[in-house]
Amino acid sequence: MANYTAADIKALRERTGAGMMDVKKALDEANGDAEKAMELIRIKGLKGATKREGRSTAEGLVAAKVIDGTVGVMVEVNCETDFVAKNDKFIALADKVLEVAVSSGAADLDSLLAAEVEGKKLADFVIEEGAVLGEKVIVRRVARVEGKTVDAYLHKTSKDLPAQVGVLFAVDAEGNGAAEAAHDVAVHAAAFAPTYLTRDEVPADTVENERRIAEETARAENKPEAALQKIVEGRLNGFFKEIVLLDQPFAKDPKVSVGKVLEQAGANATGVARFRVGA
Structure with a gap:
């Protein structure tokens, strides 16, 4: 018996x-x-871990924490199925990864995976915990942003799963106005998925390629030569409004840009990070 x-x-x-x-x-x-x-x-x-090495890890969660209101840390931890993604043990593992990211000060994935937890490297710790769960589990990425005010926003795309989207947003100002603006922009970024914070961050070759496409399109439409440059610049501005956070029309009031909202709050953006599980 x-x-x-x-x-x-x-x-x-x-x-x-x-x-x-x-x-x-x-x-x-x-x-x-x-x-x-x-x-x-x-x-x-x-x-069984070696048999799982080639498996896809498209599920998981995003976890984030703000320290003293001025430093934001965020991690993405992936697994194979949504069943494991909502498992308490997996969520606890992700919380441990975030804890290590905070305590180690790691700002890149290699540094985080090399950090020590319970007498071993985090990379080995995650493999062992994944073994117990019976799935391939990986730490995909980590982000760290700093400013006088930092907001962390986590969004659930499904009520049955942990957060799938996370944003850290930092500004160089303090006070309730700055904190409210930082939070509103973080929520906006979660929904509108900007690729860059400012225009200056967009690679020059990307801008030039977009400019070329805009010009070729305008010529194909037989636009007047005298108006060509203005049309191209207008379409290029439209491109920036899609991918640059500060240029995007603000979610709460599309008549103003995100940059204008921050200006009205007396704040400048100092950093942003956005994760979506598997993206």
Whole structure:
């Protein structure tokens, strides 16, 4: 007769996130010893890790934290299925990754994965935890922004899943007005997905290519030569309004730009980061 109870099965499932049959088999093999069963589940998962190396990790979550109102840190942690993405153990793992990102000060992925957690590199820690979950789990990216005021906004695209979109936005001003503007812009960025913060960040070759397309299109439309330059610049401005955050029409009032909203709040943008799971 098995030397464990239904309560033991439930407790071990909660600790590992493993399926019921895997937990029962481990407890059988361990003769009811929960710690040994835990070890067996982990070993079994690690053995299967190499088989999962080529699998797609298009699900997951975004987690973020603001420290002292002036530093924002955000991570994206991926898994294979939405079933695991909403698993408490996976969410706890993502929280641990964020905690390490905050404490280590890592501003790039390599530094974060090399940071130590519980006596091992975070990269190894994540592999082991993924083994228990039975899926390939990766830390995809990390961002860190700083300013006198930083806002972090997380958005759920499905009520059944953790946040799939996250934004950090920083400004060089303080006070309620700056904080409100920073939050509003963070929410805007989550919805409108800008590629760049300012026009200056757009690569010159991208701008020139867009200018060439605008000019060729205008000529194909037989636009007057005298008006050509003005038409091209107008279309180029339209391009910037699509991809540059400060140029985008503000979500709450499309008559003004995001840049104008910040100007009215007496603030300048100092940094932005936007993650969408799998994008």
